[in-house]
Amino acid sequence: KTPSNAALYVFAVHLLGASSIAGAVNFITTIITLRAPGMTWGRLNLAVWGLFGAFIIQLIGIPVLAAAVTMLLFDRYLGTHFYEAAQGGNPVLYQHLFWFYAHPAVYVVALPVFGITSEIVSTFARKKIFGYTSMVIATMIITVLGFEVWVHHLFTAGVVNWLRIVQSWLTVFIAIPTGIKIFNWLATLHKGSIEFTTPMLHALGFIAIFVIGGVTGVANGLLGFDIHVHDTYWVTGHFHFVLALSMTMLCLGGIYFWFPKMTGRMYNEKLGKIGFWLALIGSMVGFFPHFILGVEGMPRRYWAIPDKFIGDFKIVSLFSFIAIAGFLLTIFNIVYSAKKGERCGPNPWNSKSLEWTVPSPPPFYNFEKIPVITEGPYEYGKPEE
Incomplete structure (x- = not known):
């Protein structure tokens, strides 16, 4: 109660x-x-x-x-x-x-x-x-x-x-x-x-971060190992790599990818790449020490930190702020470009997917006539291209 x-x-x-x-x-x-x-x-x-x-x-x-x-x-x-x-x-x-x-x-x-x-x-x-x-x-x-x-x-x-x-x-x-x-x-x-556009960099960054999170997830599935690291910082490291950081990274990449379609404008490529590298480096370096802390037995949810772990937590804090700076720069880029970005055509990426065949931003009903589909969305490399 x-x-x-x-x-x-x-x-x-x-x-x-x-x-x-x-x-x-x-x-x-x-x-x-x-x-x-x-x-x-x-x-x-x-x-x-x-x-x-x-x-x-x-x-x-x-x-x-x-x-x-x-x-x-x-x-x-x-x-x-x-x-x-x-x-x-x-x-x-x-x-x-x-x-x-x-x-x-x-x-x-x-x-x-x-x-x-x-x-x-x-x-x-x-x-x-x-x-x-x-x-x-x-x-x-x-x-x-x-x-x-x-x-x-x-x-x-x-x-x-x-x-x-x-x-x-x-x-x-x-x-x-x-x-x-x-x-x-x-x-x-x-x-x-x-x-290597900004969306592509975010996709590659996602793959890199997610692989680390996925491998540590396999370790979590091993009964003997999981009992040792359960409720330690290993778990927070795994969660951040496999979900919080990797998924956020890719969601931002998705926003950049469909940004021209949603707004009819292009984002600032230079700011997008700077924001990506700050977020990637800050995330990778900032949260990898969690795995070391977990293996060495540092429990999660403790406010008191043993002296021998102070250095690790300083690294975590410093690079977390670097990652936050990257994410904030990305948010600024998206908001600013939505109003001031250079106007673009309906398909700046030359994508084969259906959504890129309508104007940018899309009209209310998307398609004036229901389209007839004759091929898949990934048919690149054909002779006519």
Whole structure:
């Protein structure tokens, strides 16, 4: 029992959950039933496939989270004992229900980001995306397996051994479809006519940061190692590399990529690249010490720092400010360019994707006539080009 307002918390979760489910139904229905003529499943942008997988996760996972907080509400105000151990309840049940949704929620962010990476890499490598079919299959495997690895968050919570072992293997296994995506992006870059524009730099920076986060995620899945680093700074380092930093980096790259389409203007390329390098260097150097701190046993959420770790934390603080400077410069560039940027045509990147065939910014209904699709969005390198 705590003095916190559990009712407000539960109401907020239900409200956000209802809106997320409505959005998921909208997107999934649109993708399935309202594709343009000729837009087969094999011609969808990988960004759309990423959204499709993400909203399937939302549709399945949010009701479980809603059930978890509803039982919390009942315990608090109606006298039930779902989570109260003294009355026969199980407090770990809440952790199971929470993480059953909360871990797949990582992929709600990651899957669309993977798709955006494919759009940027293919466009600025001037090559058809390598292994399109395997990318789609990998996306859907991640969508399914995302619900099968939540117990690695509970390895130290008294979970039975057979479940810990199974979930440890599944956590390692989910790295395979993710690795397929990394391999395919690198294969797409191979011998491509690469243009190192600001969006492309952000995509490459994302891949670099995400690989570090992904490898440390595999380590987290190893039962013996995870027990050692659980609730240490290793976990915060992994989370920042695999989600907070990498996803932010790529989202900014996506904004730069579609900025001409959204505004009809170009951003400042020089400021964009300076902001990228500040953010990349600050992120990489600033958060890598977290892994060292975690292995050496520094717990997370402690305000007191042992003297031997002071130097590491000074590095973290210094380079965090450098990363923040890069992100602030990016925000300034976007806001300033939206008003003062040089005007551009409908397709400054010479992209093959459908959205670049309409004026910039797009008119209210996008297309005057429904387009007929005759090829996929990554058909670069044809003789007529």
